[in-house]
Amino acid sequence: MTVEQTDPDALLLVVVRHGEAEPHSPDGDEQRELTEGGREDARTAGAWLKAQGVAPDLAIVSAATRTQQTWEAMQTAGFEAEDTQVDEAIYNGGLDDLLEVVRTASDDVRTLVVVAHAPGIEELATCGEVHCDLPDVWKPATVGVLSHPGDWTSFPADDTALVFCHASG
Structure with a gap:
């Protein structure tokens, strides 16, 4: 399946776990x-x-350095958004925090990217039906794309589905 084959009226949510980080920082x-x-x-x-x-x-x-650097690296590959926001609440945020961020997205946002941390980001990715080969472990830099009919305030709905999965590395 490609993006062109998904419902053209559906919203897309791209969830990204940050890339592999150094084990500690002073x-x-x-x-x-x-x-x-x-x-x-x-x-x-x-x-x-x-x-x-x-x-x-x-x-x-997320406000964490590793998520900021993940987004910057993704942009160097040509994957750029019209706007970027940093959200302190999703550093160490769980599923409820991530759902709140998604549900408050503006109506004019058709494709939303959330770059955050495990385990919340994996929980967000799998909060709907799964229609792709889900990785056994949501490793750093793993990506999921969800198709969502309706508006962001109703996320997730019964027919929200994880349609693409990609595990780097």
Whole structure:
């Protein structure tokens, strides 16, 4: 399935777990940076999404350094959004925090990207039906694309589905 084969009226939610990060930072967990492999995996994920025809309107990214660097690397591969917002609430946020971010997206956002952390990002990816080969482990730089009929306030609905999965690395 390609993006062109999904329901043209459906909204798309792209969920991304940050790339592989250094095991620690002297400035604390929030400041951990990506490894070079993590940067490469994020670039690969961005290139894959672009090749699928995904064109985001808005990216909402956790305030952590590793998520910011993941989004930057994805952009270097040509996967760019019209607007980017940093959200403190999704650093260490669980599913409820991520759902709140999605449900408050503007009506003019047709494709939304959320770059965040495990386990919340995996829970968000699988909150609907699964129509792709789901990875056994949601490794760093794993991407999921959900198709959602309706508006963001009703996310997820009975027919929300994870239609694309991609695990880098």
